[in-house]
Amino acid sequence: MTKRRGERPPVPEALPVPVVDAHTHLxxxxxxxxxxxxxILDRANAAGVDRVITVADDLASARWAAQAATWDERVFAAVALHPTRTSTFTDADRAELTALAARPRVVAIGETGLDYYWDYSPPAAQHDAFRWHIELSKLSGKTLMIHDRDAHDDVLKVLDEEGAPSTVVFHCFSGDLDFARACVERGFVLSFAGAVTFRNAGALREAAAWVPADHxxxxxxxxxxxxxxxxxxxxEPYCANYTLRDIATLRDVDVADLASTVTRNAERVFNLGDVVQSQ
Structure with a gap:
């Protein structure tokens, strides 16, 4: 932990190639x-983070994210009901999420999945909601964005049983090397947040060092x-700069090369080029 807990970190020198923050909550x-x-996006731009996916965790946040994505061309949205919010999940909720998912600047269904760390929602309700979101991802053609906390085996089990959508992203990947291999074998994409830079996160850092570049x-x-x-x-989104630089060091690759790869991956995974062309 650092001192100055209430202060944002300094905005770092811009990356040589701009990157996408694949998951944030504006x-x-x-x-x-x-x-x-x-x-917020201007600060991110100054650090070389030129686009973001802002992600919902409840219905109010989903409405806001879908709207915010129309305010600034650098913002895209993901909508879903977070697994910890699924103790009540009504037909009206499902209908609204389905409508929001159809908006062109909503590029993912997320974050959805399973969370066994908190007890705000019983496992049965989480499983039902997760399966519904998987189906919404397939019907909408939008990427599925996974929240997985202390639930690795069950998340894979549900995805295997339901049949995973064509594109699946494990947001804030938290597994070890074996779990990373199991995900990549299924074609899934792993998204690494600031936790990968923590010096006590040895197993996570091992996974980040191994994962194939296009995942x-x-x-x-x-x-x-x-x-x-x-x-x-x-x-804030500009801090993706710090994480990318740390991963580049961990993988012993050039920062510009990694930034280029991550940007291509984000554009592919979220179909960002198609969204821009459709505007």
């Missing part, structure tokens, strides 16, 4: 208005999981 970062969204994304999960050496301070 509303939880304090943005509510178009002007506040623009301020790798970088994210912030802001305002959470601020990367080392600023752990404990507020996170």
């Amino acid at each position: 509303d939880a970062c304090g943005a509510q208005t178009p002007e506040q969204v623009r301020e 790798l994304l970088v994210e912030t999960d802001a305002p959470f999981l601020t990367p080392h050496p600023f752990r404990g301070r507020p996170n």
Whole structure:
């Protein structure tokens, strides 16, 4: 942990090639208005993070994310009901999420999955909601964005039983090398947040060093999981810069090369080029 817990980390020198923050929560970062969204994205641009996927965890957040993605061309959205919110999940909720998922700047169904760390929602409700979101991903043609906390085996079991959508991203990947191999064997993409920079995260760092380059994304999960050496301070999309640089060192590759690869991956995974062309 660093001191100055209430202060944002400094904005680092821009990356030589811009990257996409594959998972952030702009509303939880304090943005509510178009002007506040623009301020956050301007800071990100200064660090070489030129686009973000802002992700919902409840219906109000899903409405906001879908709207915010129309305020700034650098913002795209993902919509879903977070597994910890699934103790009540009504037909009206499902209908609204289905409508939001159809919007062109909504590029993913997420975050959805299983969370056995918190007990806000019983496992049965989480499983039912997860299966429904998998089906929505298939019907909408949008990427499935997975939240997996202390539930590795069951997440894979449900995906295997339901049949995974064509594109699946494990947001804030938290597994070890064996789990990474199991995911990549299934064609899934692994997105690494600031936790991969923590010096006590040996198993996670081993997975990040191994994962094939075309299965790798970088994210912030802001305002959470601020990367080392600023752990404990507020996170924002520009901090993806720190995480990418750390992963480049871990993998012993050039920062510009890794940034180029991560950008191509994000554009492919979320069909960002197609979204821009459709505007």
